[in-house]
Amino acid sequence: MSSSSRVDDVDMSAERLPPRQVSTRKFPVMSMAPTPSLDTSDWSLALRNGVRPIKRWDWAGFCALPRQRIVRDIHCVTRWSRLDTAWEGVALDDLLADAGIAPPSGFVLAHSADGYSTNLRIDDLLGGRAMIATHYDGQPLPPDHGGPARLLVPHLYFWKSAKWLTGLQFTARDEAGFWELRGYHMRGDPWREERFADDE
Numbered sequence: 001m002s003s004s005s006r007v008d009d010v011d012m013s014a015e016r017l018p019p020r021q022v023s024t025r026k027f028p029v030m031s032m033a034p035t036p037s038l039d040t041s042d043w044s045l046a047l048r049n050g051v052r053p054i055k056r057w058d059w060a061g062f063c064a065l066p067r068q069r070i071v072r073d074i075h076c077v078t079r080w081s082r083l084d085t086a087w088e089g090v091a092l093d094d095l096l097a098d099a100g101i102a103p104p105s106g107f108v109l110a111h112s113a114d115g116y117s118t119n120l121r122i123d124d125l126l127g128g129r130a131m132i133a134t135h136y137d138g139q140p141l142p143p144d145h146g147g148p149a150r151l152l153v154p155h156l157y158f159w160k161s162a163k164w165l166t167g168l169q170f171t172a173r174d175e176a177g178f179w180e181l182r183g184y185h186m187r188g189d190p191w192r193e194e195r196f197a198d199d200e
């Protein structure tokens, strides 16, 4: 027997992992508070510019928007990554198009039903880079993972993907959210290892 490795022995996942991440087949639940119980009958998503309301979608209105399916790798700052996760939802591009607006500022604060928030640059949300996901792996998103709807910004560390999304607020400046106020990075690019505020 030859000891040379065959192509299918090579772990192709290595080059898909950002620095110091480890691949897992599990899907851990990471929450700062208990899972809120949300019913789609009283669910809504509010889009605001500062304090000014722009548009609000109820569940039926939100589900009528164009939908996308994507497969992406996700990376948690606690060092686990999960490859090839399959999601379905509404691209932020399509949400803003439905609101009939161009972004009034360069920054967004995402707000969640559990009091969580996280900040994002608008260019990290557009161009097909982010969605509001309602389905995971072909099934409605389980409550522990943010159902009925969560933000999904897979090219940034997973804390940026706010679960139980209830609002998106344009802000004039880049305003820190829950973890960013507690020392985490304002942007959170895993390929640049932007974990903490003082990582370049």
Ligand SMILES: Nc1nc2c(c(=O)[nH]1)N[C@H]1C(S)=C(S)[C@@H](COP(=O)(O)O)O[C@H]1N2
Residues within 6 Å of the ligand: 027, 028, 029, 030, 031, 032, 033, 076, 077, 112, 113, 114, 116, 117, 144, 145, 146, 158, 159, 160, 161, 162, 163, 164
């Ligand atoms: N509303 C809300 N969103 C949240 C969190 C949270 O505590 N509340 N945790 C964040 C963190 S730190 C991570 S790693 C991911 C975890 O998502 P998961 O539980 O589906 O793995 O959700 C992010 N979004």
Ligand SMILES: [Mo]
Residues within 6 Å of the ligand: 030, 076, 077, 078, 158, 159
């Ligand atoms: Mo996290």
